Amino acid sequence: MDTAAHRMVGVKYECLLFDMDDTLYPLSSGLNLACRKNIIDYMLEHLHIEESEVPKMCLDLYKEYGTTMAGLKVIGHEFDNDEFHAYAHGRLPYEKLKHDPVLRNLLLSMPQRKIIFTNADRAHAVKVLNRLGLEDCFEGIICFETLNPAKEIDHMDECYSSHSQILCKPSVEAFEAAIRIANVDPKKTIFFDDSVRNVASGKAAGLHTVIVGHSDLVPGADHALNSIHNIKEALPEIWEIEESNPQKMIQPPSEAMVLA
Structure with a gap:
């Protein structure tokens, strides 16, 4: 290099x-939208946050802390960083790029x-x-x-x-x-x-x-x-x-x- x-x-x-x-x-590639869905699914499946609260919480934390992940940590949720990233990004439609x-x-x-x-x-x-x-x-x-x-x-x-x-x-x-x-x-x-x-x-x-x-x-x-x-x-x-x-x-x- x-x-x-x-x-x-x-x-x-x-x-x-x-x-x-x-x-x-x-942005039109669709990866952003897919990533947001994966993060919401992680919040539901792994953090067991009430489904009705997740979409607004996801957006609010992103706006307040820079990333939803950062916000989740600040408000007290404990999870493995690598696990979160693997879930959020591991299933993205990279073939669209x-x-x-x-x-x-x-x-x-x-x-x-x-x-x-x-x-x-x-x-x-x-x-x-x-x-x-x-x-x-x-x-x-x-x-x-x-x-x-x-x-x-x-x-x-x-x-x-x-x-x-x-x-x-x-x-x-x-x-x-x-x-x-x-x-x-x-x-x-x-x-x-x-x-x-x-x-x-x-x-x-x-x-x-x-x-x-x-x-x-x-x-x-x-x-x-x-x-x-x-x-x-x-x-x-x-x-x-x-x-x-x-x-x-x-x-x-x-x-x-x-x-x-």
Whole structure:
């Protein structure tokens, strides 16, 4: 995998952070809806929550805590994280995702470091990237396990502390952790996401931001893309070389990066 660590470049931006679900592929794929159904089924079958309460609870927890999973933990439900992810993602219709050679060529033509930043677990992220044919387009994946390690790791103490709840987007703390883990300068990093609140938090953390799947700007967004495929028309500066700084070397990732 080409990390771009050795490239001598003079670009305005040094790193591109991409959300994955409903950003690298369209919401119309149906995976989002299927995932929500799986989460509701898990709440019914494994947590034994009253059926009449589940749909509203699922939505309210998502809005309040970033993910329904995070919210369930906060309100006192105990369950295994891996089991939850396996249930929510293990039965998704991944076959609906097809290779995307257009996006692949766009990504490979970008001189910057490219990193996935998702709330999902690593297994899901790898499956999605493989289905899209983008598995070798990214330097690494910052995912659920990256932000919520099973145990403390000494050399990552700066990035991780003992959290009483799950660390995830849209919390600004999650963005700040991702910035440290990826070892990037937020002022030279662009963040792409389909979520309005994630974009707002990314901006609060100092990142340049792009809302994907929207034709108009939303609060905190610097750019808006109807589709990730419109990236070159909307942000040509990604490919532009700054002649005044032709020997700038992009910094390599920190050891905390979870590689796909």
